[in-house]
Amino acid sequence: MTSTNPIEPRVESLLSSMSLAEKIGQMTQVEKNSITPDDVATYFIGSVLSGGGGYPTPNTPEEWRNMVTGFQKAALSTRLGIPMMYGVDAVHGNNNVIGATIFPHNIGLGATRDRELVAKTARVTALEMLASGIHWDFAPCVAVPQDIRWGRTYEGFGQDTKLVSQLGSAYLLGLQNAGEGLSDADGLSDAHSVLGSVKHYIGDGGAGWESISRFGADWAPELWGEATRAVGIDQGITVGDEAFIREVFLPPYIEAIAAGARNIMISYTSWGGLKMHAQKYLLTDVLKTELGFTGFLVTDWNAISQIHADAFTAIVTSINAGLDMVMVPFDYKTFIELLTRAVENGVVAMSRIDDAVRRILRVKLETCLFTHPFGDESLLNRVGSPEHRAIAREAVRRSLVLLKNEQVFPLPKQMSSIFVAGTADDLGAQCGGWTIEWQGKKGNHMPGTTLLQALQQASVPVQYSATGEFPDNAGLADLGIVVLAEPPYAEGVGDRENLCLTAEEIALVHRLRGRCEKLLVILYSGRPLIINEALSMADAFIAAWLPGSEGEGITDVLFGEYPFSGKLSFAWPRSMAHVPYSALQKSPEPPLFPIGFGL
Ligand code: BGC
Numbered sequence: 001m002t003s004t005n006p007i008e009p010r011v012e013s014l015l016s017s018m019s020l021a022e023k024i025g026q027m028t029q030v031e032k033n034s035i036t037p038d039d040v041a042t043y044f045i046g047s048v049l050s051g052g053g054g055y056p057t058p059n060t061p062e063e064w065r066n067m068v069t070g071f072q073k074a075a076l077s078t079r080l081g082i083p084m085m086y087g088v089d090a091v092h093g094n095n096n097v098i099g100a101t102i103f104p105h106n107i108g109l110g111a112t113r114d115r116e117l118v119a120k121t122a123r124v125t126a127l128e129m130l131a132s133g134i135h136w137d138f139a140p141c142v143a144v145p146q147d148i149r150w151g152r153t154y155e156g157f158g159q160d161t162k163l164v165s166q167l168g169s170a171y172l173l174g175l176q177n178a179g180e181g182l183s184d185a186d187g188l189s190d191a192h193s194v195l196g197s198v199k200h201y202i203g204d205g206g207a208g209w210e211s212i213s214r215f216g217a218d219w220a221p222e223l224w225g226e227a228t229r230a231v232g233i234d235q236g237i238t239v240g241d242e243a244f245i246r247e248v249f250l251p252p253y254i255e256a257i258a259a260g261a262r263n264i265m266i267s268y269t270s271w272g273g274l275k276m277h278a279q280k281y282l283l284t285d286v287l288k289t290e291l292g293f294t295g296f297l298v299t300d301w302n303a304i305s306q307i308h309a310d311a312f313t314a315i316v317t318s319i320n321a322g323l324d325m326v327m328v329p330f331d332y333k334t335f336i337e338l339l340t341r342a343v344e345n346g347v348v349a350m351s352r353i354d355d356a357v358r359r360i361l362r363v364k365l366e367t368c369l370f371t372h373p374f375g376d377e378s379l380l381n382r383v384g385s386p387e388h389r390a391i392a393r394e395a396v397r398r399s400l401v402l403l404k405n406e407q408v409f410p411l412p413k414q415m416s417s418i419f420v421a422g423t424a425d426d427l428g429a430q431c432g433g434w435t436i437e438w439q440g441k442k443g444n445h446m447p448g449t450t451l452l453q454a455l456q457q458a459s460v461p462v463q464y465s466a467t468g469e470f471p472d473n474a475g476l477a478d479l480g481i482v483v484l485a486e487p488p489y490a491e492g493v494g495d496r497e498n499l500c501l502t503a504e505e506i507a508l509v510h511r512l513r514g515r516c517e518k519l520l521v522i523l524y525s526g527r528p529l530i531i532n533e534a535l536s537m538a539d540a541f542i543a544a545w546l547p548g549s550e551g552e553g554i555t556d557v558l559f560g561e562y563p564f565s566g567k568l569s570f571a572w573p574r575s576m577a578h579v580p581y582s583a584l585q586k587s588p589e590p591p592l593f594p595i596g597f598g599l
C-alpha cells in the first residue's frame with residue numbers, strides 16, 4: 001500500500017521546511033477541553049481528542065462536526081497547513097454521540113466469530129465518525145484478556161489469540177476501508193476511511209490481580225501518593241516471560257500490521273520492571289525494527305506520567321523508547337516546553353524527532369486527511385439511520401450465546417402471558433461502558449430499543465416488573481424472562497474481585513421461578529460471571545454480553561425468526577477458583593462451558 005506512492009517525497013519536503021516547534025507540535029495530542037482552536041494554530045498541534053464522554057454541548061452529530069471543524073480550520077490556517085487529526089474512542093459505534101448506532105462490545109462480536117460482520121460494524125462506525133469530521137478511531141482493542149476480573153475484558157474479542165487476530169484485523173479493514181472483501185472501497189486514502197489505532201501494545205490483557213502497581217516496579221507511595229496503589233488489574237504488571245508475550249499477545253499486532261495498521265497505542269501496563277511506555281526494546285526493536293512497522297506510535301492518556309514522577313525524565317524516556325505522539329492530554333504547554341528543552345540539551349536527538357514526525361506525516365498523507373480534512377457532511381443523515389441500526393441488530397442476534405435450553409426454544413406460537421423482570425428496560429445497561437459517558441450510565445438517555453420495548457413491539461402479552469412482583473391473581477405466566485445486568489463500567493473501575501451474581505439477583509430469579517412455567521434468564525455482562533445457582537433455576541439461559549442500542553436483535557432470535565448461533569469466545573468458569581484463565585487450565589475440573597460452546 002505504501003511502497004510505490006508519491007508520499008515519501010512529500011513527507012521529506014514538508015519535514016525539511018518545519019521548525020522544531022512545528023515538529024514538536026505534530027507530536028502533541030491534546031484533549032479538546034484543554035485547548036482552543038487558536039492555540040491549535042499557535043502550537044501547531046498535530047492531534048486533538050475527545051476522551052470517553054468528551055462530547056460538545058449539545059451532544060449532537062452536528063455539534064460534534066462544528067467542534068471538530070473549528071479545530072481543523074485552525075490547523076489549516078497555519079503556515080504549512082498540516083491538518084490535525086481528531087481522535088475518539090469509537091469502540092462500539094461512535095459511542096460518545098447521542099444518536100449514534102451502538103454495536104455490541106467486542107466480546108459480543110467475538111461470539112459471532114464472523115470477520116465480515118465485524119468489518120461491517122467497523123465500516124458503519126467509520127461513516128458515523130466521518131459525518132462529524134473525525135478521522136481517527138482508538139480501536140480495535142486487540143487485548144487477549146487472561147483474567148476476566150479485568151474491567152476491560154469486554155473490549156477484547158476473546159481469550160483465544162487466533163480469534164482476536166482474525167477479528168481485530170477484520171475490524172481494522174472495515175475502519176480503513178481496506179478491501180479483502182471486507183469493505184467496499186480501496187484503503188486508507190479513500191474519503192470514507194478512518195485511521196484505526198490497534199491497542200494496547202502489549203500485554204494489556206495479561207496483568208495479574210493486585211499486581212503492584214500502576215506505576216511500575218519503581219512505585220513508591222511516598223513518590224506517587226498512596227491513592228495510586230493498584231487494587232485491581234487495570235494498568236498493572238503483565239505476567240509471563242517474553243516467549244509467552246510473543247505467543248499470546250503479539251500475533252494480533254502482526255496480523256493487524258499485515259492488514260494495514262498505521263497506528264498503535266501503547267499499554268498502561270508494565271513488564272519486566274518497566275512501564276510499556278518506557279520499553280525501547282518492545283517499542284523500537286520489536287515493533288519498528290523486527291516487525292517493520294512504519295506507522296506511528298501514540299501513548300495512552302497521560303500514560304507517560306507513570307514512567308517517572310519527574311515530567312522531563314518521563315518525556316525523554318518515552319520519546320527515546322520510540323513513542324511518536326503523546327496523548328498529553330492536558331498540560332500541552334509544559335509538554336512542548338520540556339520536549340523542546342530535551343532536544344536543545346541533546347538528550348533527545350533531532351533524528352528521533354524527525355523519525356517521529358516523518359511517521360506522523362506519512363500516515364496523515366496516506367489517509368484522506370489532506371484531501372478531505374472535514375470528513376463528509378453528507379453522512380450526517382446516516383448517523384443512527386435504519387440501515388446502520390439494521391447492521392447492529394444483526395450483530396446482536398449473531399452474538400447471543402444459548403447456554404441452556406430445556407424445552408424453552410423454540411417458543412410456542414401462542415402464549416397467553418409473559419412476565420418480564422430485572423434490567424429489561426435500560427439502554428444504558430444494555431450498552432455498558434464507553435457509551436455517551438466514559439463509564440456509561442444507566443437509563444434510557446439516547447435513541448435505541450430496550451429488550452422490553454422490543455418485546456412490546458413484537459405484540460406478545462408482556463407484563464413488566466423490574467422487581468419481579470406480579471399481582472397474585474395474574475397466575476402463572478407461560479414464560480418468565482429475568483434480565484440480569486452488570487452495571488456499566490469502563491477500565492479499572494470495572495475491575496472486580498468477585499464475579500458471583502449478587503444475593504438480590506439470585507432472589508429475583510427465585511421470585512420469578514415461582515411465577516412461570518418456563519424461566520429464561522438473559523445476562524448482560526462484560527464477561528462471564530459465576531452463574532451456577534441462577535443457571536440451575538432457569539430452563540433456558542442466554543449470555544447476551546453488552547448488546548448495544550438494538551434490543552430487537554434479541555427478540556429476533558427469541559421468537560425464532562433467526563437461529564441461535566453465537567459461540568463463547570471465553571471459557572466460562574464454574575467458580576472463582578477457575579479465574580484467572582491460568583487457574584482454569586491447571587484445574588482438574590472442567591469449566592462450566594468451554595470456549596466455543598453455544599447451543
Ligand atoms: C484508555 C484508552 C483510550 C484513551 C483515550 C485511556 O484511558 O486506556 O483505551 O483510547 O484513554 O480515551
Ligand code: BGC
Binds near residue numbers: 050051053
Ligand atoms: C479515559 C478518558 C476519560 C477520562 C475521564 C481517562 O482515563 O481514558 O477516556 O475521558 O479518563 O477522566
